[in-house]
Amino acid sequence: xxxxxxxxxxxxxxxxxxxxxxxxxxxxxxxxxxxxxxxxxxxxxxxxxxxxxxxxxxxxxxxxxxxxxxxxxxxxxxxxxxxxxxxxxxxxxxxxxxxxxxxxxxxxxxx
Numbered sequence: 393x394x395x396x397x398x399x400x401x402x403x404x405x406x407x408x409x410x411x412x413x414x415x416x417x418x419x420x421x422x423x424x425x426x427x428x429x430x431x432x433x434x435x436x437x438x439x440x441x442x443x444x445x446x447x448x449x450x451x452x453x454x455x456x457x458x459x460x461x462x463x464x465x466x467x468x469x470x471x472x473x474x475x476x477x478x479x480x481x482x483x484x485x486x487x488x489x490x491x492x493x494x495x496x497x498x499x500x501x502x503x
Contacts (some may be wrong), residue, residue, distance in 0.1 A: 398429040401428055403472040404465055422470060422477065426461050430454040432473065433493075447498055452478070454494040458485070471496060 405422040412418050435451035456462065471478045478496035484492055
């Protein structure tokens with residue numbers, strides 16, 4: 393993949409947590425950590441069927457270049473792409489400090 397394919401801007405988000413009246417921490421929003429340029433690839437229906445995925449989720453892969461801030465990203469984070477939030481479901485390093493492949497599903501909008 394060439395650098396020019398990384399033409400989609402994605403934001404990495406971290407949960408904002410506050411203590412409620414019962415003394416429990418709850419997520420009250422999502423704050424931007426940083427952005428990266430990424431390649432975007434929707435997961436095909438064939439791949440979803442081979443993985444025996446039953447739910448109709450909008451799955452995708454994002455590929456970004458490795459950078460120091462990427463070390464902190466886990467499945468507890470989200471990303472924002474094309475006006476929607478995406479739940480990170482997997483992170484895979486490709487090559488030593490080369491590229492990170494992120495799999496995610498689009499979080500449905502609440503009406």
